[in-house]
Amino acid sequence: MSPAMANAMTTSSCKPSDGQLESQLYHKGVKQLCDNGITKVPYKYILPVPERPSSISDGRSSAKHHNLKLPVIDFSELKGLNRSQAVKSLADACEQYGFFQLVNHGIPMDVINNMIDVSRRFFELPFEERSKYMSSDMRAPVRYGTSFNQSKDKVFCWRDFLKVMSNSSSDVHWPSSPIDFRGLAATYAKETKHLFLMIMEAILEGLLGTTEEDKTKENEVILEEFEDGSQLMVVNCYPPCPEPDLTLGMPPHSDYGFLTLLLQDEVEGLQIQHNQKWLTVEPIPNAFVINVGDHLEIFSNGRYKSVLHRVLVNSTAYRVSVASLHSLSLMSMVKPWPRLIDEENPRRYKDTNFATFLEYISTREPKHKDFLESRKLYS
């Protein structure tokens, strides 16, 4: 399709006429739209006014330019004499924000830079190469796609993605190009998994304690389960958008796992909802943004809450991020941990597993924290 045609059919003010042709174009993703030279946001991506980035009409005041200094956890302190203080800071960050930045995490800088670099190069591949991995099967071990849930989204969002699922029981299916993707991403995945295990160990220490021997054993049993757990790597690409106030890179959502380790490049865009306000997370070079997911909310019986976040786009810069979502193995049940349930804190959530989650999101348009809400025993 010529750039002129792409533009002609995509004015932001009127509804398109040729639905089928357009739909084919949108399903190829926003990178492809941009390569076609689009200068206006197509109708398909235009959010209703209350859901737009600068809207205040949903009662939550928006603070597009209001940056948030998230708690910063220094990972090296978890290894030293100050461990108990660092564990406490981590527990406070999880309880008060559900999000924190992690510095001095020990993953070599070249592993991180290579992952961002090869991710950018993946999205620069010709569409035919990227589209080899397109699939509507949510269980596909490697999946290329666009928007949030492209088979269900009424309004599309300005994001293309590559998702790679690894489960200890199966081989990981990395894309075969760029030629160095497999090696660089496998190293990155191994390093982030190791980091996740160490953070989770400290989080369990904060939640369940360590002083009595049986509690320590309990933590070890849980950690062993995490070693065989699932890891989903999501590589996100947000091309520059001609009218960034009309759409979002990702709509408000929470992540399904225990923790997400997010690597963002230097371009800001991630916002979290804190005290009813949308606040932009300032990128810190070489840091991870880490957030509590739905499974940790369930496991902690609601002490730690998964947090709504969304992504803004902008008109000038490409943004790439790599999210690594960690949980138990796909068949395991996640449930409120028995020792965190008592008379004062009765069980708040139903048991859940990955299959329930997939079933839920494949039957409706996923929004906000709807899945988690569906697991609550009472509100």
Ligand SMILES: O=C(O)CCC(=O)C(=O)O
């Ligand atoms: O790109 C980002 O900053 C956030 C990505 C995200 O929320 C996700 O992949 O779940």
Ligand SMILES: [Fe+2]
């Ligand atoms: Fe997310």
